[in-house]
Amino acid sequence: MMDMELGWKLERAEGLGLEQAGEIDPWLGRSFYCESCGKDHAVPIRRVIIERGALAALPDYAQERELRSLLLVCDRHTAKAAGEELLGRCREAQLDARLVVLTEDEHGELAADERAIVQLLLHVDAASQAIVAVGSGTLHDIVRFAAFKTGRVFLSVPTASSVDGFASVGAPLILGGFKQTVPACAPEAVFADLALLAHAPQTLTAAGFGDMLGKYTSLADWELGRLLLDEHVCELSAEMTRQALARCVDHVDEIAAGTEEGQRRLMEGLILSGISMLIVGHSRPASGAEHHLSHFWEMRFLQLRRRALLHGAKVGVAAVRMAGLYAQTAQLSAEAVRAAAAQRLADPAFLSPAQAEAAIAAGYGTIADQVRAENAAELDPAGREALLRGIGERLASRWEAVQAVCRSVPGPEQMAQWLSRAGGPVAEAQLGVEPELVEQSLRYAKYVRSRYTILRLQEWLAGTAAQPEVAAGVQAQTE
Ligand SMILES: [Zn+2]
Ligand SMILES: [Zn+2]
Incomplete structure (x- = not known):
């Protein structure tokens, strides 16, 4: 019933295509036929306001949509930074608004997990029409999931340009200790107040920039999927992501300085990246x-x-590391790769799922069952062999194209330079991620998702000699 009352119709649009890939507004509230992939796409976000004072536009929007009863969901910090002010504005507009401040766990943290979701659900009653996320990425994922499950309108007030998930549709949740993306919904409207964003800690802004820099490697990973598994790629979605990324990299100094212009560019990039995921219905363009x-x-x-x-x-930081793998892989000669692929395909141990089974058990311990389920196709003996034979053959016949994808990723030094200009960490040690954990993740992280990436490509290439004169240089740079 609630859905019917609160529903609104997408507008069918003609003539939208790659020329608009760098813009946000033309896509909002539209469904359209995609020339580049031959599928229908829809963007269920109706409005995105990125400007100084955007917070004040929310009560007007709620009135226009006849949403009278709102839950404003914050954490301790965002209640002070924006929640209380928004509550005042909603009440001035005669709206029935309530502030919900989610409490932190024993570490003083808020995670998008069972604990936080139940906390929020306890506040959603029959009268609540809309749930407003006032916070950064984690808070949005909690609200996104709760709004979706209860059929309420989801509105977004980002308080920091920290992540590209504001506009996306899936909710990355931690369930039983395993990080998985659960289907949920996009916000109906986003109110990004530049005055608020400019006051966010620079570490959060740098994190948003880091999330964007990861698109260099996620886009290349998607291309690997296309080349080696004939995976469906929507060129419009990929181009949106490229343009979102360019907007951030081209304005790295303004972003670093924390100016409103820098915040605007970064938030536009983050939202556009979210829309690129929305149209294809998964996070492939933005997450590898x-x-x-x-x-x-x-x-x-x-x-x-x-x-x-x-x-x-x-x-x-992980994108710098993956850029290093891409640079190394680009150096391999076609002959060496063909020989390596033939050798792997003749190796019964490589074709059998036993190694992958053992790796998942070793790498994931108590959450290995969830990881096994994610990789079911690859762990099925017959399925695995067919999959690997297909990849091996394409690897041999399409190596030049794979190499071109590898070369499209900026080198690790360039990636690290951009990151440090934005004020973010560039190496695992700065995060407190020990060399042992780095080494384990390089071996096991590919099983986090059943998605083709540069990490999975390494299965074929480990021990393959690079063209010697350049290989040594790349090795040194990526250490
Ligand atoms: Zn498409
Ligand atoms: Zn991300």
Whole structure:
């Protein structure tokens, strides 16, 4: 019933295409036929306001949509930074608004887990029409999931440009200690107040920039999927992500300085990246091996009850590491790769799932069952062999194209330079991720998702000699 009352219709649009890939507004509230992939896409976000004073536009929007009863969901910090002010504005507009401040766990942290979700659900009653996330990424994921499950309108007020998940549809949740992405919904409207964002800690802004820098490697990973598994790629979605990334890299100094202009560019990039995921219905354009590494570190920290790290800070560092793998892989000759592929395909141990089974058990311990389920296709003996034969053949016949993808990723030094200009960490040691954990993640993180990435490509290439004169240089740079 609630859905019917609160529903609104997407507008069918003609003539939208790659020319608009760098813009946000043309896509909002539209469904359209995609020339580049031949599928229908929809963007259920109706409005995105990125400007100074955007907070004040929320009560007007709620009135326009006849949403009279709102839950404003914050944490301790964002209640002070924005929640209380928004509550005052909603009440001035005669709206029935309540502030819900989610409490932290024993480490003083808020995670998107069962504990936080239940806390929020206890406040959702029959009268609540909309749930407003007032906070950064984690808070949005808690609200996104709760709003979706209860059929309430989800509105977004980002308080920091820290992550690209504001506009996306999936909720990355930690369930039983395993990080998984659960289907949920995009916000109906986003109110990003530049005055608020400019006051966010620079570490959060740098994390948002790190999340964006990871698109270099996630986009390349998606291309590997296309080349080696004939995976479906939507060129419009990929181009949106590229343009979102360019907007951030081109304005790295303004972003570093924390100016409103820098915040605007970064938030536009983050939202556009979210829309690129929305249209294809999954996070493939924006999340590859760099995210799998980050998730692996996060889950291990959780198992060890260590203090969580910022998502974008981890992704940025992991993207530097993956750029190193791409640079090394680009140096391999076609002959060496063909020989390696033939050798692997003749090796019964490589074709059998036993090694992957053992790796998952060793790498994931108590959460190995969830990881096995994620990799079911690859662990099925017959399925695995067919999959690997297909990849091996394409690897041999399409190596030049794979190499071109590898070369499209900026080198690790360039990636590290951008990150440090934005004020973010560039190496695992700065995050407190020990060399042993780095080494384990390089071996096991590929199983976090059943998605083709540069990490999975390494299975074929380990021990393959690079063209010697350049290989030594790349090795030195990536250490
Ligand atoms: Zn498409
Ligand atoms: Zn991310």
